[in-house]
Amino acid sequence: MAENTPELVPAEEQKKKRRGASRATARFARYAGKRTLALLVTVVIGVYLTVIIANMGGYVDELRISELTYAVNVALSSDPGFRVLPAAQKAQIRDDEMARRIEMLGLNRPFIVRSFEYLWDGLSLTLGRAQFMTSNAGSSEVKNIILERLPITVVLFVTANVLVFLVALLLALSLSRRYGSFFDRFIVAASPLSAAPPWFYGIFLIMIFASIFGILPYGGMIDAPPPQTTLAYVLSVMKHMILPLMAWFLSYLFISTFSWRTFFLIHASEDYVELAKAKGLSSKAIERRYILRPTLPTVITSFALTLIYAWQGAIITETVFSWPGLGQLYAVAIGQYETGVIVGLTVIFAYLLAITVFTLDIAYALIDPRVKLGARGGSQ
Amino acid sequence: MRNYPTIFASFIIIGILLGIAFYAMISIPFSEAALKWRGAEAMWEDTPRLAAPIWFNAFRSEKLSETINLTRADATITEEAVSETIREETWVFEYDFPFASLPTEIKTFFTVSAGEKAPMVTLTWVKPDGTSYKLTTMTAATGDRYSISADSKFSREQLGGEDVSTALYRTADSTEEDPVVLTGTYQLIASVYHFSPDSRIDIQFVNFGEVYGVAGTDHLRRDLTIGLLWGTPFALMFGLLGAVGSTSITFLIAAIGTWYGGFLDAAIQRICEVRLQLPTLPILIMLGTFYSRSIFLILGVIIALDIFSAGIKTYRAMFMQVKNLPYIEAARAYGASNMRIIVRYMIPKVAPVLIPNFVTLIPSFVFLEASLAVLNLGDPTAPTWGKILNDAYRNGALYRGYYYWVLEPAILLMFTGLAFSMLGFALDRIFNPRLRRV
Numbered sequence: 001m002a003e004n005t006p007e008l009v010p011a012e013e014q015k016k017k018r019r020g021a022s023r024a025t026a027r028f029a030r031y032a033g034k035r036t037l038a039l040l041v042t043v044v045i046g047v048y049l050t051v052i053i054a055n056m057g058g059y060v061d062e063l064r065i066s067e068l069t070y071a072v073n074v075a076l077s078s079d080p081g082f083r084v085l086p087a088a089q090k091a092q093i094r095d096d097e098m099a100r101r102i103e104m105l106g107l108n109r110p111f112i113v114r115s116f117e118y119l120w121d122g123l124s125l126t127l128g129r130a131q132f133m134t135s136n137a138g139s140s141e142v143k144n145i146i147l148e149r150l151p152i153t154v155v156l157f158v159t160a161n162v163l164v165f166l167v168a169l170l171l172a173l174s175l176s177r178r179y180g181s182f183f184d185r186f187i188v189a190a191s192p193l194s195a196a197p198p199w200f201y202g203i204f205l206i207m208i209f210a211s212i213f214g215i216l217p218y219g220g221m222i223d224a225p226p227p228q229t230t231l232a233y234v235l236s237v238m239k240h241m242i243l244p245l246m247a248w249f250l251s252y253l254f255i256s257t258f259s260w261r262t263f264f265l266i267h268a269s270e271d272y273v274e275l276a277k278a279k280g281l282s283s284k285a286i287e288r289r290y291i292l293r294p295t296l297p298t299v300i301t302s303f304a305l306t307l308i309y310a311w312q313g314a315i316i317t318e319t320v321f322s323w324p325g326l327g328q329l330y331a332v333a334i335g336q337y338e339t340g341v342i343v344g345l346t347v348i349f350a351y352l353l354a355i356t357v358f359t360l361d362i363a364y365a366l367i368d369p370r371v372k373l374g375a376r377g378g379s380q
Numbered sequence: 381m382r383n384y385p386t387i388f389a390s391f392i393i394i395g396i397l398l399g400i401a402f403y404a405m406i407s408i409p410f411s412e413a414a415l416k417w418r419g420a421e422a423m424w425e426d427t428p429r430l431a432a433p434i435w436f437n438a439f440r441s442e443k444l445s446e447t448i449n450l451t452r453a454d455a456t457i458t459e460e461a462v463s464e465t466i467r468e469e470t471w472v473f474e475y476d477f478p479f480a481s482l483p484t485e486i487k488t489f490f491t492v493s494a495g496e497k498a499p500m501v502t503l504t505w506v507k508p509d510g511t512s513y514k515l516t517t518m519t520a521a522t523g524d525r526y527s528i529s530a531d532s533k534f535s536r537e538q539l540g541g542e543d544v545s546t547a548l549y550r551t552a553d554s555t556e557e558d559p560v561v562l563t564g565t566y567q568l569i570a571s572v573y574h575f576s577p578d579s580r581i582d583i584q585f586v587n588f589g590e591v592y593g594v595a596g597t598d599h600l601r602r603d604l605t606i607g608l609l610w611g612t613p614f615a616l617m618f619g620l621l622g623a624v625g626s627t628s629i630t631f632l633i634a635a636i637g638t639w640y641g642g643f644l645d646a647a648i649q650r651i652c653e654v655r656l657q658l659p660t661l662p663i664l665i666m667l668g669t670f671y672s673r674s675i676f677l678i679l680g681v682i683i684a685l686d687i688f689s690a691g692i693k694t695y696r697a698m699f700m701q702v703k704n705l706p707y708i709e710a711a712r713a714y715g716a717s718n719m720r721i722i723v724r725y726m727i728p729k730v731a732p733v734l735i736p737n738f739v740t741l742i743p744s745f746v747f748l749e750a751s752l753a754v755l756n757l758g759d760p761t762a763p764t765w766g767k768i769l770n771d772a773y774r775n776g777a778l779y780r781g782y783y784y785w786v787l788e789p790a791i792l793l794m795f796t797g798l799a800f801s802m803l804g805f806a807l808d809r810i811f812n813p814r815l816r817r818v
Contacts, residue, residue: 042654049658053666192805195743195797197751203773203786211778218779305656305690312661316751320773330662331755334669342666349659357656 028365035361039354046350047122051115054343061107062339067128068107072097122347127340133332142340146329146348152221153325156241157314160248165303168253172260173287176268179261187257194255199316202247206320209243216243219322244321252306260299267291296367304360311352384810386802393799401616404609413610417602417763424601425525428484428588432784433596442480445561445589450475452582465577471570473585477508478563482545485588486528488570490520495576501583502571503528505548508564513538513548520572520581596784599775604768608788611765614675615746615796622679622745626686627738631730633687634695635722638703648692655688661751668757675759678752682745691737698730705729732811740804743797750793765789 072094076082082090102108121127127142135145175184209216216239217223223236267273268291276290318327326345333341404413416423428447437443456472492499503515503526515534518526528534529545539547542556550559572581595604637648660682667681702708703726711721752758753766754773772778772785 038653045654046658050663050666053663054670192798192801195740195747195801196794197747199751199754200747200790200793203769203778203790206778207783207786211781211783308656312659315661315665316754319755330665334665334756337669339670342662342669346659346662346666349662353659 031365032362035358039358043350043354044119044123047347048115048119050343050346050350051118051122054339065102065107068098068101070129072101122343125344125347127344130338130341132336133338133341142344145341146326146344149324149326149329150348152323153314153318153327156244156318156323156325157310159241160245161303161307161310163245164249164252164256165306167249168256168260169299171253171257172264173292175257175261176264176291177283177287179265184261187254187261190254191258194251196251197313197316198244198247198251199313199320201250202243202317202320205243205246205250219243219320221324240323244317244323247317247321252310256306259302263295263298264291267295297364300360300364300367304357307356307360308353311349311356384806387806390799390803390806393795394803397612397616397796397799400609401613405613408606408609410610413606413763414761416606417610418761419602424597424603425489426584426586427597427601427603428590428592429597429601430599430782430785431484431588431590431592431597432782433594433788434591435594436591436784443478444481444591445477445479445483445587447589447592448475448477448483448585448587450585450587455583462573465575467574467577467579469572469574469581471572471583473568473570475566475587476564477549477561477566477587479589480561480563481590482549482559482561483529483587483589484545485530485586486545486548487586487588488526488528488568489584489586490522490524490526491582491584492520492522492524492580494521494574494579494581497575497579499575499579499581500573501581504569504571506567506569507548508562508566509552511552595788598768598771598785604785604788607763607768608765608792610763611768611789611792614762614764615749615793618675618679618749619742619746619796619800622682622686622748623738623741625679625683626689627691627734627741629683629687630689630691631695631727631734632722634692635699635726635730637692638696638699639718639722639726645696648688649696652688652690652692655685656690658685660685664752665755665757668752668755673757673759675749675762675764678749678757678759682748695730698733699726702726702729736804736808736811738804739800739807742800742804746793746796746800765793769793 076090076094076097082093085093107114125143125146129140130142130145133145134140135148137144137148139145171187175181175187178184206218210218219240221237221240222233223239227233227236270290273286273290276286281290314325315327315330317323318325319331322328326348329341330345332338333345426449431447432444434446437446450473454473454475456474458470458472460468460470462468488503490501498519498521500517501520502517504512505515505528506512513534515528516526516531518524528548529543531544535541535544535547546556546559549561550556551562554560568585570583572583574581593603593605595608597603633648637645663685664678664681668678671677708721708725711725716725749758749764750766750769753764753770756770756774758764758767758770766789768789769786772782772789777783777785
C-alpha cells in the first residue's frame with residue numbers, strides 16, 4: 001500500500017500513474033454498471049412476483065377495470081348529448097364503450113401476456129387511482145399518495161440507522177480495547193435484548209414518556225397546529241423523533257455493538273496487529289490502520305443487511321408511533337383494502353432495498369482494494 | 381452449566397412457558413377457547429369491561445371494587461301466596477361491599493319461564509345505613525336485563541339527576557363530585573309477582589367491579605386469561621416451527637449446493653441474492669390482505685421465503701471448509717453416494733453450529749407473529765399475545781391508562797424472546813470455541 005509515500009515522482013511515472021487511474025475508473029464504472037444491471041434484474045423479478053401474487057385473486061385485473069370504468073364515466077358524462085339519453089340507452093352505450101376499451105387494452109388476453117404489461121405498470125408505479133385514500137395534497141393517484149410519504153420515512157429511518165451504526169462502531173472499537181470491563185460485560189449481557197423489534201420497545205417508551213410522565217408526544221411527526229417558523233418546525237419534528245430513535249437504539253444498539261466488538265477482538269489477535277503493537281504504534285493508529293481498514297468491507301456488508309431488515313421493521317415502528325410515512329400508509333391501506341396502494345408500496349420497498357444495496361455496493365467498492373484493483377478475490 | 385448461569389435462567393423460563401402451554405391445552409380445549417375469544421359480548425355479559433387484574437388490590441390500601449356476581453344460590457328466597465293464582469316471591473341478595481371505589485356498572489339479568497302472563501318484578505335497594513330506594517317495577521321476560529346504573533328515569537325522579545352508582549354507594553354526607561364509598565352490607569330486594577302456577581324466574585345480580593380475574597378484561601369484556609394462556613402454545617409453536625423449518629432446509633440446500641458446486645451452486649447463490657432484496661414483510665402483508673390470515677399459511681410462506689436467506693452464505697462458507705477434509709475424500713474413495721456424503725458426513729460435521737443459530741432465531745419468529753398481529757393481520761380464529769397487544773394499542777390502552785392490558789402480553793413476549801436469545805447466545809459461546817475467549 002503506497003498511499004503515504006511523499007516522494008518526487010518522475011514525469012513518466014506520473015503519466016503511468018494517471019493511465020492506471022483512468023483504468024481503475026473504467027473498471028469501477030464497469031463494476032457499478034454490472035451491479036446496477038444485476039439489481040435491476042432483481043427488482044424486475046421482485047415486482048413480477050408481486051404482480052403474480054396480487055393477481056392470484058384477480059386484484060390487478062380489478063384495478064384495471066375500475067380505472068377503466070372511471071375513465072369511461074368521466075368521458076361519457078362530460079358529453080352533453082349523452083346526459084339527455086334514457087337510462088337504458090346510457091347503460092348500453094357505457095357497456096359497449098367498456099367492451100371496446102377492454103378489447104383495445106387487451107384485458108381479454110391470457111394472463112401471462114398481460115402480466116408483463118402489469119410488470120411495467122408496477123415498475124413505473126402507474127397504478128391508477130385509490131378508491132378511498134387521497135394524498136395530503138388531495139390527489140387520489142396511487143403514485144402521488146406513495147411518493148408524498150417516501151421522504152418522511154427516509155428522514156426517520158436513515159437517521160436512525162446511521163446513528164445506530166456510528167455509535168455501535170465507535171462503542172465496539174473502544175470496548176474491544178478494554179474488554180472484560182464493566183461496560184463491556186454490560187453490553188454482552190444486554191445483547192439478548194435485541195430479540196425484540198423496535199416497535200415493541202416503542203410501546204413501552206410511549207407508555208413511560210408519553211402516558212405516565214407526559215413529557216414527549218404519543219406519536220405523529222409535528223405538533224398540531226404546525227409551527228410557523230422553520231426553526232420551530234424542525235424542533236417539533238425532532239421532538240417527535242426522540243421516541244422512535246430511542247426504540248431503534250434499544251433494539252439494535254446492543255447487538256450491533258456486541259457483534260462488532262467480538263469481530264474486532266478476533267481481528268485484534270491477528271499476527272500483524274501483534275506486530276504493530278510490538279512496533280509501539282499508538283492504539284489509535286492500530287485501530288485505524290490495522291483493525292478498522294481490513295474489516296471495513298465486512299462491517300459495510302453487515303450494515304447493508306441491517307438496513308435491509310430495517311426498512312421492513314420501519315413499517316410497524318411507524319404504525320406504532322403514527323409516524324406518517326410509508327409504514328403507516330401500509331396500515332391504513334390494509335384497513336381499507338386499497339389494492340393499488342398495497343401493490344405500489346411493495347414495489348417501493350423493492351426499490352428502496354435495491355437502492356440501499358446499490359449505495360452500499362459502491363461504498364464497498366470504494367473501500368475494498370480488491371474491487372478497486374480488479375483483483376478477483378472471494379469478496380462474496 | 382455452572383459457567384453459564386444464563387442457560388440455567390433461560391431453561392427455567394422456557395420450562396415455565398412450556399408448563400403454561402400444556403396447562404392451557406389441557407384445561408381449555410382449543411375449540412372452546414377460540415369460541416370464547418371470538419364470542420364477543422354475547423358470551424361475556426357478566427364480566428366487567430376493561431377491569432384490571434384482581435391482584436392489583438394487593439398493592440393498594442384503598443381496594444378497588446371487585447366484581448360481585450350473585451345468582452339463585454346466593455339469594456334468600458321466600459314465597460307466599462297472595463291469591464289463588466298470584467304468588468309473591470321475594471329474593472334478597474345480601475352482600476358485603478368493603479371496597480373503596482364505586483362499581484362500574486350494576487345490572488340484573490332475568491331468565492323466565494312463564495305461562496301466559498310474564499311475572500312482575502319490583503326492585504328495592506337497601507344501603508348499609510338503612511336508606512332504601514325503590515328502583516323500578518317491570519315485567520320480566522327471558523333475556524331481559526335491567527341496568528340499575530344506567531336507569532336515567534330513576535336518577536331523574538329520585539336522585540335529582542345524580543349518577544346512579546354514585547348515589548347508591550356513597551355515604552350520606554359526601555357529595556356527588558367527591559364521593560366516599562359507604563362500606564358494609566348491602567341488599568337488593570326483588571319482589572316478584574307470578575300470575576300463573578307454572579311461572580318461574582331466575583335472577584342474576586351483577587355488581588361490575590374495577591378489577592376482575594387473574595389478568596383483567598378487555599374492551600369486549602373478554603377475560604384476558606384465556607388469550608394469554610392460549611397465546612403461549614401459539615407463540616412457542618410459531619417460533620419453533622419457523623426456526624426449525626427455515627434453518628434445516630436452508631442448511632440442507634447450502635450443503636447440496638456446496639457439494640455439487642458448479643451451476644447448481646451458482647444458481648442457489650443468485651436466487652439467494654434476489655431473495656435478499658425481496659421485501660418479506662410487504663409480501664406477507666399482501667398475502668394476509670388478499671387471501672388468508674391463517675396462521676399456518678403465513679408460517680408456511682415465511683419458512684418458504686426464509687429458505688434462501690442470508691444464512692445460506694454463512695453455511696456455504698462452513699461447508700466449503702468441510703468439503704475438502706480427508707475423511708470426505710475417504711468416503712468418496714470407498715464409493716459413497718453423493719447424498720450419503722451430504723447427509724451422513726457433511727451435515728453432522730457442521731450441525732453443532734446450527735444449534736445456537738436456530739435457538740436465536742426463535743424469538744424473531746415469535747415477534748414476527750406479533751408484528752403481523754399489530755398490523756391487524758393476525759389469524760382471526762387464534763388468540764395470540766400479538767392480538768391482545770394489538771387490541772390494547774388500537775383501543776387506546778396507552779392513552780387511557782389501561783397499562784395491564786399492554787404489559788401482560790408484552791411481558792410474556794419479552795420473557796419468551798429473552799429466554800431463547802439468552803440461551804442462543806450462551807450456546808453460541810459453547811459451540812463456537814473462537815468466541816469462548818472473548
